[in-house]
Amino acid sequence: MRTACFTICSRNYLAYALTLRESLLAVEPGRDFFIFLADSPLDDPSQLPGVVAIPAADLSLANFQDMAFRYSIMEFNTAIKASCFQHLLRKLDYDAAIYIDPDIQLFQPFDQVHAALENGASCVLTPHILSPLRDSAKPSDLDILASGTFNLGFGAFARTAESLAFLEWWAETMKHHCYVDLANGLFVDQRFMDFAPSFIDALTVIKDPGYNVAYWNLANRPVRKEDGIWMAAGSPLVFFHFSGVSPGSPDVFSKHQSRFDMTNIGDAAELVRNYTAALEDHGHAHWSTLPYAFGQFANGKHIVDVMRRGPPVDPSDPFREPNHVWWSTPTDRVDSVPGLTITRLMYAIHAARPDLMEMFPLSTASGQRGFHAWFITHGAQEYRIEKTSLEPAMAASPVRNRQLARLFARLRLARSRKPSGSQDLS
Secondary structure, eight states, X not given: OOEEEXXXXXXXXXXXXXXXXXXXXXXXXXXEEEEEESSSOOSOGGGSTTOEEEEGGGGOOTTHHHHHHHSOHHHHHHHTHHHHHHIIIIISOOSEEEEEOTTEEESSOOHHHHHHHHTTXXXXXXXXXXXXXXXXXXXXXXXXXXXXXXXXXEEEEESOHHHHHHHHHHHHHHHXXXXXXXXXXXXXXXXXXXXXXXXXXXXXXXXOTTEEEOTTTGGGSOEEEETTEEEETTEEOOEEEOTTOOTTOTTOSOTTOSSOOTTSSTTHHHHHHHHHHHHHHTTHHHHTTSOOTTSBOTTSOBOOGGGGGSOOSOTTSTTSOOOHHHHHSXXXXXXXXXXXXXXXXHHHHHHTOHHHHHHSXXXXXXXXXXXXXXXXXXXXXXXXXXXXXXXXXXXTOXXXXXXXXXXXXXXXXXXXXXXXXXXXXX
């Protein structure tokens, strides 16, 4: 079969994509490999000799601007995945296509994947876990359920009638529903793949423990190096998914979980060290500094991701300018405490953060005071809130001097710890 492999990333993740490409071509020499850029094109394509990088704009999505604005960088990267499959199978006429997340490294060829496709599989997937997670650490079985049965850091489709029909449905659905919204049962493109066993007859699910090893299944797939060969739970390690690895933080195995650190993952620690070194070799220090093309308005102002879900000033040009009037209006979802304005922007940030909701319940006066203090002292800086959006938070406050307001906010917050972000099964 004529099979292509591809990944999707924004420009700041190109060191990951190049590390993936190097590992793939080492085990499958000559394999056609594409990088789809969920970003603007490279300023100088000659920076990547021999690399085929296709900008997302070349996918000819009818509502490209709307998707690029409405989705966060992670959501947009996943929202175009089905369209990338269609591009390779329909426009470039490949018999099959294999998607691989950029933060993956291969150690063996995709033998079982190629065999399944050649034997008639329309789709090949790997599940997050093969057995229950029985301790109290994160992620738990319930976290896996919330994120989806299959991990879409990997997926393969052959050009068959049922796969093309599935991809058409999936691509259309991703135009409107590719959100990280666990409370409403959504986790980007991944939850929709739970339909695959129902919608696709010729589906192959690879349960070999050497496929898609990551922090969410390492508890049941210990990694060992035996006679120079990497193994996972006794099977040759085909690929490892380095989700949550943090270049520059050598003690972190994955920032998305609480089960492991670099001291208790055995031989996998060597994998992580080798991987972060490979990222540096592929220019992570350079690529990671490149700005996201869809991360700011036309006037250069940073787009706070929650703003993407609200009404733009001009729907025909959502990037024109921030809708300050709408976002600065006090929310009608909260009976505000006098002197503590909770704007729509503040409420949206709160609603997107389970840790904030747990620590600062807005149904109570103390919760509102704590959240208001967090927003002034930490949130505005963390979310890069500009002055125009920060001032309404203090408009009704009896303390109108910004320095004094921050001082009083810190005193309010002193009894609480600063919240941290949530996990990310991707």
